[in-house]
Each structure stands twice: as C-alpha cells, then as structure tokens.
Amino acid sequence: MVGPPKNLSDLRRIEAQVQITCTSCNATEIWELDALIAEVHNNGGNSDWHTAKYAVKCPRRCASPIISLLPIPFGKxxxxxxxxxxxxxxxxxxxxxxxxxxxxxxxxxxxxxxxxxxxxxxxxxxxxxxxxxxxxxxxxxxxxxxxxxxxxxxxxxxxxxxxxxxxxxxxx
Ligand SMILES: [Zn+2]
Structure with a gap:
C-alpha cells in the first residue's frame, strides 16, 4: 500500500491491526481492525482515515487526548x-x-x-x-x-x- 489509506476498511486488504497513540500522554494500544471500526462507529465517528481518530478515545482516558493512528500489517x-x-x-x-x-x-x-x-x-x-x-x-x-x-x-x-x-x- 502506498500512502495513507482513505478509509479504515482499506486496511482489510493488508489484514492490518492499528496502533492507537495518544501524543498528549504517550499511551499506546493495539487494536484489531474490526474492533476499532466498531468502536469508531459506536462513538459516532466515521471510518474515514483522516477523521476516524477523532472518534477514538485515549487508551488512558487522559484529559486532553491527541490521537494518532498507525496501521500495522500482520507480520511474518x-x-x-x-x-x-x-x-x-x-x-x-x-x-x-x-x-x-x-x-x-x-x-x-x-x-x-x-x-x-x-x-x-x-x-x-x-x-x-x-x-x-x-x-x-x-x-x-x-x-x-x-x-x-x-x-x-x-x-x-x-x-x-x-x-x-x-x-x-x-x-x-
Ligand atoms: Zn492520552
């Protein structure tokens, strides 16, 4: 895959997991793709790659979360x-x-x-x-x-x- 995905669901093709990082408190967490998509929808967001992070909670639930998402393709x-x-x-x-x-x-x-x-x-x-x-x-x-x-x-x-x-x- 070249460049960032357009949608979370694009990651299904490379069978990825997603690492959630909160740059505010340095908490990270790895999510299975389907669970993350469900979480984003549950939180009222949509799974567009650039906006999905706004519907993801900080793993530590800190007061001022700044979330970034990183796809991790399944390894060898x-x-x-x-x-x-x-x-x-x-x-x-x-x-x-x-x-x-x-x-x-x-x-x-x-x-x-x-x-x-x-x-x-x-x-x-x-x-x-x-x-x-x-x-x-x-x-x-x-x-x-x-x-x-x-x-x-x-x-x-x-x-x-x-x-x-x-x-x-x-x-x-
Ligand atoms: Zn945080």
Missing amino acids: QRARSRAHRQALINLSLQILRTATDRSATQAVGTIEVRLALHVLRPFVKNRHLLVEFWRAATIEPRHPWASCHLPYRRIIGRLIERGISVESQNLP
Missing part, C-alpha cells in the same frame, strides 16, 4: 501461524480422506484417525460431526452403508462454512 509471525494451521487441517483431512476410501470394506478406527479427529476439533467446532465419523469408522460388522463418506462430507462442509480453505485434493 501471523502468516507463519496461519500456514501452520492450514497444514494441520489439511494433513488431518488427508488421513480422514484415505481412511474414508478404505472404509466401505474395513473398519478404519486407527490411532491416526483418532489423532486427526482431535486435531480438527477446534476448527470444526461441532463435536457431533467428529463422533459421527468415528462411529462410522469403527462400527462392526462392515456394510457398504457403514462407510465414512457421509460423515467426511459433513466435516468438509462444516469447515468450508467456517471459512477454512480446504485443499482440492481433500474435497469429497
């Missing part, structure tokens, strides 16, 4: 942890997908499948879907209708619904 750290999360999810899905492929003819309740289900738990945020997969993976005797295909599709649907990107090789 954030990019790295996002890539790590993506890898965790897609490696787990790869385990579930290959297990699903075998599941029409054999039980697939392996320790790997259990681990993958545990890893996915905070991302799926629906315990029922994972229990359903495990049940389909372990039920005996096996029948073609006892496969994991449907539970797998539900887990994928849920992840996509939650805005998580699923690698094409792991799509059902």
Whole structure:
C-alpha cells in the first residue's frame, strides 16, 4: 500500500491491526481492525482515515487526548501461524480422506484417525460431526452403508462454512 489509506476498511486488504497513540500522554494500544471500526462507529465517528481518530478515545482516558493512528500489517509471525494451521487441517483431512476410501470394506478406527479427529476439533467446532465419523469408522460388522463418506462430507462442509480453505485434493 502506498500512502495513507482513505478509509479504515482499506486496511482489510493488508489484514492490518492499528496502533492507537495518544501524543498528549504517550499511551499506546493495539487494536484489531474490526474492533476499532466498531468502536469508531459506536462513538459516532466515521471510518474515514483522516477523521476516524477523532472518534477514538485515549487508551488512558487522559484529559486532553491527541490521537494518532498507525496501521500495522500482520507480520511474518501471523502468516507463519496461519500456514501452520492450514497444514494441520489439511494433513488431518488427508488421513480422514484415505481412511474414508478404505472404509466401505474395513473398519478404519486407527490411532491416526483418532489423532486427526482431535486435531480438527477446534476448527470444526461441532463435536457431533467428529463422533459421527468415528462411529462410522469403527462400527462392526462392515456394510457398504457403514462407510465414512457421509460423515467426511459433513466435516468438509462444516469447515468450508467456517471459512477454512480446504485443499482440492481433500474435497469429497
Ligand atoms: Zn492520552
């Protein structure tokens, strides 16, 4: 991005946080972008870059605040942890997908499948879907209708619904 943004919402493109500084009392605070936009609106301001600061309170609530705003693009750290999360999810899905492929003819309740289900738990945020997969993976005797295909599709649907990107090789 070249030059200052026109509007706070422009920062979404670079996924920034915003540092609020009060030059009157030297207080600073870092805000998540969406929370700051909501705060500005709540205080009756608008999110135009040059006027938004007038609707932001001093972090220390000092008597004569002079606020300035500075965008902080998410650093490498954030990019790295996002890539790590993506890898965790897609490696787990790869385990579930290959297990699903075998599941029409054999039980697939392996320790790997259990681990993958545990890893996915905070991302799926629906315990029922994972229990359903495990049940389909372990039920005996096996029948073609006892496969994991449907539970797998539900887990994928849920992840996509939650805005998580699923690698094409792991799509059902
Ligand atoms: Zn202040």
